[in-house]
Amino acid sequence: MPDSNDTHIGARIAEQRHIAHLTQRGLADRANVSYSLLSKVESGHKPASPAVVAACARALGIESSVLVGQPYAAEQRADRFDAPLAAIRASLENWDVPLDPELPPRPLADIAADVGAIGEARRAADYFTTATKVAPVIDELIEATHQHSGGQQERAHRLLAYAYRCVHDVVYKLGHLDLGNIVLARMSYSAERSGDPYMVILTAYLRAQSSFNTGRHEVGLRLMERSLTDVEEGARRGDRSALCVQGNLRLRATMLAARSGPAGKAQEDNARAQWQEAWETAERLGGDTQNYVLSFGPSNTLIHRVSMEAELGNYGRAVKAAETMRLPAEFGRTFPDRVGHYYLDLSRAQLWTGDRQACFDSLLKARAAAPQQTRYHPHARETVEALRRADRAANGTLANFARWMGL
Incomplete structure (x- = not known):
């Protein structure tokens, strides 16, 4: 953890390079x-x-x-995340031991309603609500898996796997990556007992996300290839859940390919091929679909086109792709996390193309759509720091935004 949140990522790279006794040329x-x-x-x-x-x-x-400075402990403490995160850690201690509490678990239909509400909070990138509500639900569902059998037991594991998915989004986005790995292990245990192959695939989808942090993009790509094979038959039949999963696997493969090495023809061709496959799946669906495992559709696919271009370093192309974007109002209401992420990626591209005002406008839109996601996103913070360094004049609005982020 850096001594100051004002330390930009480049300074941390230099610090770690010196620790490793490498010159700039050597690290490059x-x-x-x-x-x-x-x-x-x-x-x-x-x-x-x-x-x-x-x-x-x-x-x-x-x-x-380490280089982006996560987790941002001071901000999380100010936002009262300490207690919910401690409760989550405690809930992860047990996954296979029946405790026989005095009060038996509620009917699964009642617990399912709570899991649905937690899922809505996750889609809204409301990390605090998700973290606050999820631990007691996990405890209750674990007990339910022991008290039920057959189809009801599978349903309890299915709900538990989805609850873990929501937890993973929170701890990963807040930078508690080791905790995220524990969550994935618990999720895998329940997914394998859920009777739902899509839950197993969802675990692989989230596991591939961790390769963004470790830089093992080739592992993530191989996971996506394997999962695509598993979902191929259902997608061929036109099963909407299978199509949603297939499309998301392609989008994750797109981003993994885009980050998998220095920008070159092979890397770019692979990323574009993966994106084109995702677009064809979105066209088969015919519209944005909210699914119990992974939602998908044309809007999210177009958002990923902007993200892909930014990851490939084609910042002008990313801005140009955004010029034709018209996200449906209903999409913004249903998936504020996706809208927020879109504007964060766009702001990064606009910064690189030199349009600092448009960059800041996009940051404001990201905050309006998903404030907690924006506050805790490491590359949003890097973009704000870059704007501050570029804007030598006193800019009260930018300064206020930076203070809101904890910079």
């Missing part, structure tokens, strides 16, 4: 990153992209979270 060669770009990133003249962060972290033998 080992990370397969342009020496000129690394020099500008370390000096703060260019913001560090997620791909550069992942490449440097892997070359240095550390996790990306």
